[in-house]
Amino acid sequence: MSVRNVIEGASVARLLKLRERIALGGGLLAFAFGALFILLVCFVDYLSPSGEVVPPFIKHIIFLVLIYSILTLSLNFVSGFIGQVSFGHAAFFGFGAYASAILTLDYRWSFWTAFLAAGVISGMLGIPAGAPALRTKGNFLAVITYGFAEVVRFVALNLDITGGPSGLPGIPTPRLFKDFSSIGPTGKEAFIILAFLLAAFIAYFTSRVEQSRTGRAFAAIREDEIAALAMGININYYKLLAFVLGAVFAGFAGSLFAHYTRFVSPEILTSDQSVLILTMVIFGGPRSIKGSFVGATVLVLIPEVLHSLKDILGLPYDPWLICYGFILILMMRVRPQGLFGDRSIFAK
Amino acid sequence: MKEGSHVAFAVVQQVINGLALGGIYSLIAIGWTTVFGIVGVINWTHGEVYMIGAFAGYFAVALFHLSLLPALAVAVIVSGSVAMSIDHFCYRPLRAAPRVALLITALGLSMFLRYLCAALWTPDPRAYPKVLSYSLIRLFSVGGQAVTISSMHLNIVLLTLLIMAGLEIFLGTSKVGKAMLAASQDFETIGLMGVEANKLIAITFFLSGALGGAAGVFVGVLYDVDPMMGALAGLKGWVVAILGGVGSITGSLIAGIVLGILESLVSGFVSTGYRDAIGFVIMILVLLIKPTGLLGFKFEEKV
Numbered sequence: 001m002s003v004r005n006v007i008e009g010a011s012v013a014r015l016l017k018l019r020e021r022i023a024l025g026g027g028l029l030a031f032a033f034g035a036l037f038i039l040l041v042c043f044v045d046y047l048s049p050s051g052e053v054v055p056p057f058i059k060h061i062i063f064l065v066l067i068y069s070i071l072t073l074s075l076n077f078v079s080g081f082i083g084q085v086s087f088g089h090a091a092f093f094g095f096g097a098y099a100s101a102i103l104t105l106d107y108r109w110s111f112w113t114a115f116l117a118a119g120v121i122s123g124m125l126g127i128p129a130g131a132p133a134l135r136t137k138g139n140f141l142a143v144i145t146y147g148f149a150e151v152v153r154f155v156a157l158n159l160d161i162t163g164g165p166s167g168l169p170g171i172p173t174p175r176l177f178k179d180f181s182s183i184g185p186t187g188k189e190a191f192i193i194l195a196f197l198l199a200a201f202i203a204y205f206t207s208r209v210e211q212s213r214t215g216r217a218f219a220a221i222r223e224d225e226i227a228a229l230a231m232g233i234n235i236n237y238y239k240l241l242a243f244v245l246g247a248v249f250a251g252f253a254g255s256l257f258a259h260y261t262r263f264v265s266p267e268i269l270t271s272d273q274s275v276l277i278l279t280m281v282i283f284g285g286p287r288s289i290k291g292s293f294v295g296a297t298v299l300v301l302i303p304e305v306l307h308s309l310k311d312i313l314g315l316p317y318d319p320w321l322i323c324y325g326f327i328l329i330l331m332m333r334v335r336p337q338g339l340f341g342d343r344s345i346f347a348k
Numbered sequence: 349m350k351e352g353s354h355v356a357f358a359v360v361q362q363v364i365n366g367l368a369l370g371g372i373y374s375l376i377a378i379g380w381t382t383v384f385g386i387v388g389v390i391n392w393t394h395g396e397v398y399m400i401g402a403f404a405g406y407f408a409v410a411l412f413h414l415s416l417l418p419a420l421a422v423a424v425i426v427s428g429s430v431a432m433s434i435d436h437f438c439y440r441p442l443r444a445a446p447r448v449a450l451l452i453t454a455l456g457l458s459m460f461l462r463y464l465c466a467a468l469w470t471p472d473p474r475a476y477p478k479v480l481s482y483s484l485i486r487l488f489s490v491g492g493q494a495v496t497i498s499s500m501h502l503n504i505v506l507l508t509l510l511i512m513a514g515l516e517i518f519l520g521t522s523k524v525g526k527a528m529l530a531a532s533q534d535f536e537t538i539g540l541m542g543v544e545a546n547k548l549i550a551i552t553f554f555l556s557g558a559l560g561g562a563a564g565v566f567v568g569v570l571y572d573v574d575p576m577m578g579a580l581a582g583l584k585g586w587v588v589a590i591l592g593g594v595g596s597i598t599g600s601l602i603a604g605i606v607l608g609i610l611e612s613l614v615s616g617f618v619s620t621g622y623r624d625a626i627g628f629v630i631m632i633l634v635l636l637i638k639p640t641g642l643l644g645f646k647f648e649e650k651v
Contacts, residue, residue, distance in 0.1 A: 085451060085452070087455075131636070135635070138451075139388075139389075140590075140635055142390070142451060143635075144631070144635055147583075147632050148628075150583075150625065150628050151628050154624065154625035158622060271579075316470070322463045324459060325455075325459030325460030325461075325462075325463065326456065327456070328453065328456025328457075329453050329457055332442065332449045332450075333441065333453075
């Protein structure tokens, strides 16, 4: 190796470091603005003499945006990092929700332990769900993940412990010093802050993973599996890891969602839900943290707007459901890499 | 001893009950498998094409008072044309794009069509006017009890077999059919042999849609039609295609009947709630244990 090569190598390393630092700075800035915004939305009611400034409906939507951001970030481990399409991500979301509900209702666990357990249990489900990825990929894996989620849904519909089709009502609200429902003007604020912190943590975690040895292994597998194998990367381990990480975070989101709505039913396990999460990933751009948040925000807001349009115009059907298939078709035609994704994602 | 004969009767009766549905699954699966074999796309819209065929048949019978066979012809032509236009307008521009883009387009299109039809025709289920007479036919007896099949189911089974036979003859003897079989083995080479790729793909889509439409009419005659019917049925067709071996028509035929019978057995002996799940369990197991299915050939991965 010549001296010149060594020097070039060093400068490349320095550039990478610099880029990393800029990304981290941008992330911190985004976090600070996000936190300010969330705090303002949550507690501005106290500042105004008339009381309600932000209606509870808006707060509900903000919570939904945060939950779907977490789900989108978590699906990114599978669909972004290792580049495999998963049509079954709702299975982990629902599994976390059910696990948390059953643990707090039947076993009287506190929310915090049930929340952690939901992530762990959901992560364990990620192993059998990810196992097919070791043998198939692409089209076939997409169908397997779909089938897997459907099987989970049928089980939830038929077991007694999950309450069958009617689901589980009356899930307790979390407590931290005080009951969550008694914090803030509407009782939704503590949930919003918790969801925001979780989303921020996952975003940070994702950016760290991307820069790490693991992240580079993911990239190698995504770009060329056979070459990655030849470089001595343990493909099976990293593929399972991607599925498990995605499942753990989706499980957390499920637990939080269940305690927020205080109710779970097999509705949250439907394939429409899975496809919606995948649409968010694709719309925002796979592997883009910014894209995950934007994708989730846009695709939570559009249906809400269309729902109200339906009520205003008195349409007999929901225009959203038609639009959203159309968005997928349009994205694939116009910008297959999503808003903030880079071109190489769907290379093959 | 008596207990045993009773069980034997129940099993045989459930097998007979599953036959008609199994044949319908086979029809749907052949539509999947021909398209996948040639274009390599999981045509997620196949369930919707099947639904549109079922509705076309419904309107032919309910509004124009056609009898079963003309209505079937209408449905076949409509659904075949729909499938062909889907290929023309949505898949053809993406022919050079990565497969994942095609898969997601197909998924989006399937949602689009499903909910568009739900908006047009309301989501309520509709029953076909009576087009086949109903009577119970005694077939034979097992353990002293008579095994029966309804005349409607029997007619549908016979019609399905007729269509399958026609398909076999078409594929085996006609020039287009032979080209399709060859294309499913090696699409690039067949282009070199002077076959127009896009024309062949269009014909394949028409055939696939036509078979789906026929299946839709049969389901409509036996049960009812609604805009959501394609979601599950389409996927079951795919399950059957995988079980039979993707690309193999005979495999689909056998696997469809196997799935119909299995579902009938599960709902008879385990629980009706798990009836629709059994197919997915089978599909996952097949893909993990023997990805080529019963009669399929191997898809080699190229470096």
